[in-house]
Amino acid sequence: MPKEKKESKRDLFLAELAKNFGRGVALAGNELSLRQIKRIPFGILQLDYLTQGGIPAERVTMIHGREGGTKSTTALMLAKSYLDRCNQCYQLKCKCKNSRSSQVLYLDAELKCESEGIKALGIDFDRFILVQPLNSEQAIDILEKALRNESIGFVVVDSIASMCPQVEIDATAGEWQMGIVAREINKLFRKMLAAMIARTRANTAPTVIVINQEREKIGVTYGNPIVLPGGGGQRFTTWLTLRVWSHALKTKQDNPHDDPILRVSAVVIKHAYGPSGHGAEYVLAMGDTSDGLKFGEARDWEFVKVISEKQGFLSWTPNLNGSGPEKKGHWKVEGTEMTLTQEALKMALAKREELYWNLRERVVALY
Numbered sequence: 001m002p003k004e005k006k007e008s009k010r011d012l013f014l015a016e017l018a019k020n021f022g023r024g025v026a027l028a029g030n031e032l033s034l035r036q037i038k039r040i041p042f043g044i045l046q047l048d049y050l051t052q053g054g055i056p057a058e059r060v061t062m063i064h065g066r067e068g069g070t071k072s073t074t075a076l077m078l079a080k081s082y083l084d085r086c087n088q089c090y091q092l093k094c095k096c097k098n099s100r101s102s103q104v105l106y107l108d109a110e111l112k113c114e115s116e117g118i119k120a121l122g123i124d125f126d127r128f129i130l131v132q133p134l135n136s137e138q139a140i141d142i143l144e145k146a147l148r149n150e151s152i153g154f155v156v157v158d159s160i161a162s163m164c165p166q167v168e169i170d171a172t173a174g175e176w177q178m179g180i181v182a183r184e185i186n187k188l189f190r191k192m193l194a195a196m197i198a199r200t201r202a203n204t205a206p207t208v209i210v211i212n213q214e215r216e217k218i219g220v221t222y223g224n225p226i227v228l229p230g231g232g233g234q235r236f237t238t239w240l241t242l243r244v245w246s247h248a249l250k251t252k253q254d255n256p257h258d259d260p261i262l263r264v265s266a267v268v269i270k271h272a273y274g275p276s277g278h279g280a281e282y283v284l285a286m287g288d289t290s291d292g293l294k295f296g297e298a299r300d301w302e303f304v305k306v307i308s309e310k311q312g313f314l315s316w317t318p319n320l321n322g323s324g325p326e327k328k329g330h331w332k333v334e335g336t337e338m339t340l341t342q343e344a345l346k347m348a349l350a351k352r353e354e355l356y357w358n359l360r361e362r363v364v365a366l367y
Helices: 002-021 045-050 071-083 115-121 136-148 166-170 180-201 301-311 342-350 354-364
Strands: 060-065 103-108 128-131 152-158 207-212 240-247 261-271 279-285 314-318 329-333
Touching: 045 261, 045 279, 045 301, 045 354, 060 071, 060 180, 071 103, 071 115, 071 152, 071 207, 103 136, 128 136, 136 152, 136 180, 166 180, 301 314, 301 342, 301 354, 329 342, 329 354, 342 354
Parallel strands: 060 207, 060 240, 103 128, 103 152, 152 207
Antiparallel strands: 240 261, 261 279, 314 329
């Protein structure tokens, strides 16, 4: 009996809060348990495995790194992944039947977003909005309006480091404005969170990706010299922070027939819903390649082989009494009678044959 009375008082309290402050301001425990973190995959198997399925939907993700580290490309790939999915259940094949046609807003402060890259990734131009603000104050105001508009479901801010306050534009080159950028960026994140909380009450919260560059502290001999422009407040607002950087491949730069590829490394700096501190490396196609990759796709067959072997999807059986290609042994695929030599397995995975997609599907099911 006391338990029923206590629940009744709680319901009255929740009803009073909803009446005075709006519906959704407070949630009972049973309502909170229904909220699950949904994911928007990168489309790069290594990154999806690293982040347990992709970036958290309806949350803030930061991607930072050095120049040419594929930060903007990764953000556009995530935008494409969002547009391909239901913006309620975030599945390729919608199960909720309540999907709305949301827009992607790309706030470009670096003049990097070009139609060629958007078209190459297959992004729908009818659902893409490009904004190029004149100053950081304009960028913050536009961003807040976009986040409060229910037609906008995915926002990319590119980038924090390139935002310029109006007072800096009006000042001469010899005048300094200490701390103004950090104060404005902290205001941007506070306004961003306030707008997202308002949308969360209506179950229409947007997903935000913030891109930032890297700088180095002067005179740091020991420890990490990397610092992010815009102050320290941004680190506390993000749910997932990913650092990416690219490496030069050993190819002949003067050969026009070389594949347009980059070797990219990524490390999870912060992950509110999963492990952090882990890294991955992958080869990203920046155009059509000789092995059939398209712009924005990663060469992941070696990763599929490693994880499949680790999980027991592939098993190696030595055969010292054999001869020819079978002398050293063969690979056996779990659940089938299929056996392959080392060279045959490599060929089947590299050429993306049916075995590749079968094993890849099993790996995806792990997260």
